[in-house]
Amino acid sequence: KLFDTKDGRFPYGSTQDYLNPIILIKLVQLGMAKDDILWDDMLERAESVAEINKSDHGAACLRSSILLSLIDKKLKIRDPRAKDFAAMYQTIPFLPFLTKPAGFSLDWKGNSFKPETMFAATDLYIAEHQDIVCLLQPILNENSHSFRGCGSVPLAVKEFLGLLRKPTVELVVNQLREVAKSVDDGITLYQENITNACYKYLHEAMMQSDSTKMAVTEKLKTFSFILVENAYVNSEKVAFHLNFEAAPYLYQLPNKYKNNFRELFESVGVRQSFTVEDFALVLESIAQEKGTKQVTEENFQLCRRIISEGIWSLIREKKQEFCEKNYGHIVLPDTNLKLLPAKSLCYNDCPWIKVKDSTVKYCHADIPWEVPLKLGAVPKRHTALERYASNVCFTTLGSEFGQKEKLTIRINSILNAYPSEKEMLKELLQNANYAKATDICFVFDPRQHPVDRIFDDKWAPLHGPALCVYNNQPFTEDDVRGIQNLGRGTKEGNPCKTGQYGVGFNSVYHITDCPSFISGxxxxxxxxxxxxxxxxxxxxxxxxxxxxxxxxxxxxFSDVLDLYLGTHFKLDNCTMFRFPLRNAEMAKVSEISSVPSSDRMVQNLLDKLRSAGEEPSMFINHLEKISICEIVKATCASIVRYSVKGNISDGDRVKRKQFQASVIESFTTKRQVPDIPVQQVTYTMDTEDSEGSLTTWLICNRCGFSSIDKVSQSVVSAHKNQDITLFHSGGVAACIT
Incomplete structure (x- = not known):
């Protein structure tokens, strides 16, 4: 079938002449071809395939098959002329291509040609490479000629024709790009096989050299090529590990790809796992898609998984301050299924609390409360506190209050100036006196108080043992302002208020890290x-x-207010300080003092005050009663351990008041030492304590100098230059009965 009769290449006649077997043998001996053909003739026959193909494609395929067999024979006998003809044979279109397989739904490249088209070897790829080129290049048809093929082609012939060449990396990348476009009707088995074959080829290619790896990586990053869950996605959406469903936004790389092509996917940017930022972007994308509308139930469940299983697993061990600063912008679903920034939400940590502000947005109840808490959402308890603030601002809980300096830097030096805890109690006595209180009570409360209805969990450590100090005068607005000013207080311009709620008050940090008080x-x-x-x-x-x-x-917040002993003391128009003792755990992290305060320490302080008897009341102008009490743990009853009262006559009280007014006038007019008039008051005081001790004291207070020439000039100069700001006054007391 290599030649037709009309080609004139066969002997003509009958068995009586040229077709006689004996004559045929003689013709062969004379040089007639038999069972073989010259390379030149074969080349001409290969070129004739195109002509015969115009009228009979089946005959063309048969002739192609015969030619390939003849080439194989010549190659087997190692014909030395083979290499001279290889390049010429590779460019002759005498090979059939493979048509689209049954059930193949993609754009098979062969479908773009007429079925009878014949190709040169340089234009075809063998079936071995079908899955990595079939959408872009025709495939050699090695079926029998009856199925429009050329028959099975021996390996040597394929090599001779150049059919063993490998596709280029660029071609395979483009094949992958093409297959990734076809996802409208789902992923077919053919599509999956093509994808896997491309991955395998590119993975092996990039392992051969760094330059190939770089080229593959750069090309793959330009389109979505990773097949996951019936979709092709880009590398930014895929990680090696993801333990929950997050499609269509994030995916886990299938195990078969992780195990077989890890280097390929690592090189294009597939990470081990997703970050908080990745999850946050998904939530933000959903929020932008919905705008001000509610998210669907499906999207809400996706958001819930991302928040509960993704974000929470990554921030669980991080500090809250860090999370608020870096992740507070993350959107969370509210009760209306709208996505809002965490910092703008409130989470319902206390169902019993009522919040009357209807504008408050609550985080959805299906979101674990730990997440919004870490991200800076405001606890419902804090939102409830907001309405009691004097300067209302959603993120400011209560009025800004507190000593405005960096206290932990200065308090140590202040404590050094008041090294004795005993001085702390004297300061509190003075403060009460300057507030014009007539009654003060030091109360040791050794109990552990409930922590159910409190501000938040951070407040709970303060519910242990404490020293409480009661006096029967409320704070004034000046006192509230003064106590915030470290080292100044409300003493300025008033010598009778030296130290009131100023430096001296800070001596309480000997025993506590967080003093507080309730007034009025x-x-x-x-x-x-x-x-x-x-x-x-x-x-x-x-x-x-x-x-x-x-x-x-x-x-x-009943458990908070119970700390201030309202069941034991009348708090209207009064003040109750509370100094929770610095326990061992608090001392470990305290920047003020690393020394814990014990129950025994407080009891020793109170014992020292008790042993001083009536002495503390000698030179205070308003206090008439000092008490020391203790709350009994078992019964919660208040027991008076010691008390002392001081009484003066109404006439002496008037004289003492006039003396104080004169002293204040001299101070406020800023008189210099030589100009301060000598003033003196003498009166008697009767004291009685709870142990039955009765004593009468003669007390004398005086200011000014009768002999100014005896006053050191350095003192006068220091006062003039305000190096000394204390007023020049003093007093003595004598027991007369």
């Missing part, structure tokens, strides 16, 4: 130098103040 049963003030315990305290405003404490506040 209506104002609650908290000092928090570390900004660690009070709700919303910051380094700028290390404390909080809450005003107008109504019935809701008292119900919602």
């Amino acid at each position: 049963n209506d104002i609650l003030c908290i000092f928090d130098p570390h900004a660690r315990y009070a709700p919303g305290a910051t380094s700028v405003s290390p404390g909080r103040m809450f005003r107008d404490l109504d019935a809701d506040f008292r119900t919602q």
